Amino acid sequence: MNATPSHQALTPEFRLLVLLVSIGFFMQGLDSTIINTALPAIALNLGEDPLRMHSVVVAYVLSVAACIPLSGWLADRYGVRNIYFAAIIIFALASLGCAFSHNLNELLIYRVLQGFGGALLLPVGRLALLKIIPRTQFLAAMSLMSLAGLMGPLIGPTLGGWMAEYLSWQWVFFINIPIGILGALLTFKAMPNVTEPEVAAFDFGGFILLIFAMVSLCLGIENFASPQYPIWWSLGLIFVGIISSFIYAYHAHTHQNALFRSRLFNNKIFTLGILGNFFARLGGNAMPFLLPLMLQVAFGFEPFITGLLMIPTVLGSLASKPIIRPIIQYFGYRRVLVVNTLLVGICIASFALTTAETPIWLRAIHFFVFGILNSLQFVSMNTLTLKDLTQQDASSGNSFLSMIMMLSMSIGVALAGTLVNMFSAYFGADQLDLAFHTALMCLGCINVIAAYIFWNIPKNVSV
Structure with missing residues (x-):
């Protein structure tokens, strides 16, 4: 043909x-x-x-x-x-x-x-x-x-x-x-x-504001459990990050040449997609960092075996590609994202049930299922976010989504590291597995926020 x-x-x-x-x-x-x-x-x-x-x-x-x-x-x-x-x-x-x-x-x-x-x-x-x-x-x-x-x-x-x-x-x-x-x-x-x-002309003022916001938020969360810095330092950085974000929002509304104009957020679907992306990715994007660390540091796995165990996650992601569009077409974005977001959260929390003695075959199936759910989550969120943007806003909207995806990943990894360190200090160095398990449950619970955001998607939104 x-x-x-x-x-x-x-x-x-x-x-x-x-x-x-x-x-x-x-x-x-x-x-x-x-x-x-x-x-x-x-x-x-x-x-x-x-x-x-x-x-x-x-x-x-x-x-x-x-x-x-x-x-x-x-x-x-x-x-x-x-x-x-x-x-x-x-x-x-x-x-x-x-x-x-x-x-x-x-x-x-x-x-x-x-x-x-x-x-x-x-x-x-x-x-x-x-x-x-x-x-x-x-x-x-x-x-x-x-x-x-x-x-x-x-x-x-x-x-x-x-x-x-x-x-x-x-x-x-x-x-x-x-x-x-x-x-x-x-x-x-x-x-x-x-x-x-x-x-x-490039919007250097807005660019600096965005960098201030992202770096301050990330460093504030990352240093929260660090003994090198007092807690007021971390809280101060988070506060600076939030204030910089609000200043940029005003800048985007008033500056003609802003990197990301505020009109992007007149689109309700885009706004819900960005917010949902940010919260849903905090846990999902932290897993490639947290799971290999848990397997090696808490369970004593060798690096090569740990790497092999990560393959089922990617295979699950690949296996899900042909079924994503039919699933969204049949159930609609709202139902898929609400249900799947909760399933991803449950799957992240369920890693807390694994131990060093968990059979390899069961661990591989667990990772494979997580790969399927995570891929369905990311593809659904991304297509929803960009689907209704005008041709005029498509490039800017795509860049903003890419930035939010990477920002969420960096904050997610920083949060995961901070939670493990906090719980390690609380339970003691000899209870590392418990520290990882508690951190995983916390990260899984964040998906409830994302599910609530996706609940606000209009019921008639389809592919």
Whole structure:
């Protein structure tokens, strides 16, 4: 059968470009997951407490969230090829810096730089496809790119565990160097340097306000259980974050050139989707960090076995893809999101029932079910959030959603680390499994808030 005019196969002239963007997508997806199983090994080598290593994840994800608003403007102003090339070089050099770090502070600095490169890789790569590839071939290009994005999380935890156990934790970062070199060499061959003839002045004031808000909220939550800082310091940071958010909301309403105009929130579905995304992702996005840590630190699993146990989660996510659209079409967004949000929360809390003696086959099924539920949750929330935006607001709305997704992940990981440390101090160092179990139950309960938000979706909203 011939391809329809609206959905053509990818022609040879664009294949190298899609391969290049896929490399960036793969690097970002791999780096977001490969480090999780290696954290205890990194902590041992740097002389740090494994329970306080969540800052390594938070530094990267928060840096990505903070720099996403900058990516589109830089690409329009200086060209997609130049910015994409710069992103790969920054990402690769920062990875090298991470590998040669001698203490936690050095590692955190390079993780922030790595996050800056990562923040440019995916949005600018997607923008390049949007600007260069004909609309009739765009779906085929995005499908191929998404496949590369799924490969990173699929192999990341196992590869990270294997490297930490049989090589050294530094290889978790060294692996980005050859991939980065390949991407850099391909960039000038495959990607034209498309620019925009007229680019509005960048809203640096709003950008600084957003960074203040995100960093203050994250650091406030992350340092809450830290003995190094008094509690008033953490509360003060959270207060600064909330105040900065309100100031930005006023700025977005009054500033003509704001990064995200307040009119976006005139759309009720978009507003509910953003709020639901934020709260629902706090628990779901903390699991790739918290579960490998629990398996190794509380249950005594080896890094490689821990990585293998993460595979069923990704397989569950892949298995759910064909059924998501039919489920939403049959039940509608409201029913799917309310019920599934509660099921995800119950599934997160149910990890508290597992022990070191839980059979491997039962643990694998548990992770597989979580992968299915989590994938259904994320895809449903994302499509709901963006479905009713006008063409004029689609780009801005998508960027804001991407930023909220990464912000929620960073706060979720910070919250998970803080809860484990608080409960560890309360129950005692010899009751680590109880500390993890209690933290998991708390994270699962947060989904009740998200379910309440989704309850407000109008009943007639469908695909």
